Amino acid sequence: MIRFRVPGTTANIGPGFDSFGMALNIYNEITLEQIDGKIEFLQNGQPSPIALEDNLIYTSFIDTLNKYNHKCNGIRLNLTKCDVPISRGLGSSATCIVAGIFAANVVMGGILTEEDIINEAVKVEGHPDNIVPAVVGGMTISLVNEGTVLYSKVNVPDDLRLFVMIPDYKLSTEDARTVLPKDYSREECVFNVSRAAMLVNSMNNGNYEKLRVSVQDKIHQNYRKNLIRDIDEVFAAAKKYGSLAEVISGSGSTLIAMVKGDDMEFCENMKTFLSKLQDNWQVHLLKPDFEGIKVLE
Structure with a gap:
């Protein structure tokens, strides 16, 4: 076996x-x-x-x-x-x-x-x-x-942590793809190419201060956010409590806030905030595998 x-x-x-x-x-x-x-x-x-x-x-x-x-x-x-x-x-x-x-x-x-x-x-x-x-x-x-x-x-910095927030409802990849447009403007493509390149270098060099700008996106997140309840409020709270950046995980419904190290104060603050929302949220402070x-x- x-x-x-x-x-x-x-x-x-x-x-x-x-x-x-x-x-x-x-x-x-x-x-x-x-x-x-x-x-x-x-x-x-x-x-x-x-x-x-x-x-x-x-x-x-x-x-x-x-x-x-x-x-x-x-x-x-x-x-x-x-x-x-x-x-x-x-x-x-x-x-x-x-x-x-x-x-x-x-x-x-x-x-x-x-x-x-x-x-x-x-x-x-x-x-x-x-x-x-x-x-x-x-x-x-x-x-x-x-x-x-x-x-x-x-390369990923050793002390990068991902605060993973999982709501109690599913969101299939198929459904999340149906909300995406068929075409994008040149400006939107340039926006994403530049952020993607910056994200790679920010990870490689440990430039945490550039992560928030680097994870910006105009291809999918602005469209998929409408499928995830309270996303703006969750992201705002994460930023308020000190996260480095916030993203939709894959096609959702999970949300992720990046933090530096095992920031337990951030985790407790976010748990308290999430407990007041209409959905039940499961949370994990994870490391890259x-x-x-x-x-x-």
């Missing part, structure tokens, strides 16, 4: 639409063991609450085995820890796709390289922003060039 984990991720990080992503220390864990008979998928030792045909871990596992013509007599996959929430903008689908392909690769004897796993996963997900950091960890810039994923890692997929035992 092996047990491995895949980190959740935050994508876009403001201006890096469909290309920037960062792995976080919030995880799904899966065990894989050989058994007699059929392939089973369990969650905490019980039948999956999600139909197998809709379960991305299971379908990614089966589809990968089938693609490489690998016959499997009996395997049990067990999702023993599921801390990455579904449809909240923390890369849950990418986490599941990567987990299924990684598990299939273990069964097939490790015939796929890390790059193969990334490319196979992006074919399923459709874009690389969450997939790449889930596999390799850290903050990444990624793109697809002639069908192949290319990526580069960005720099390992990506990791075999635990």
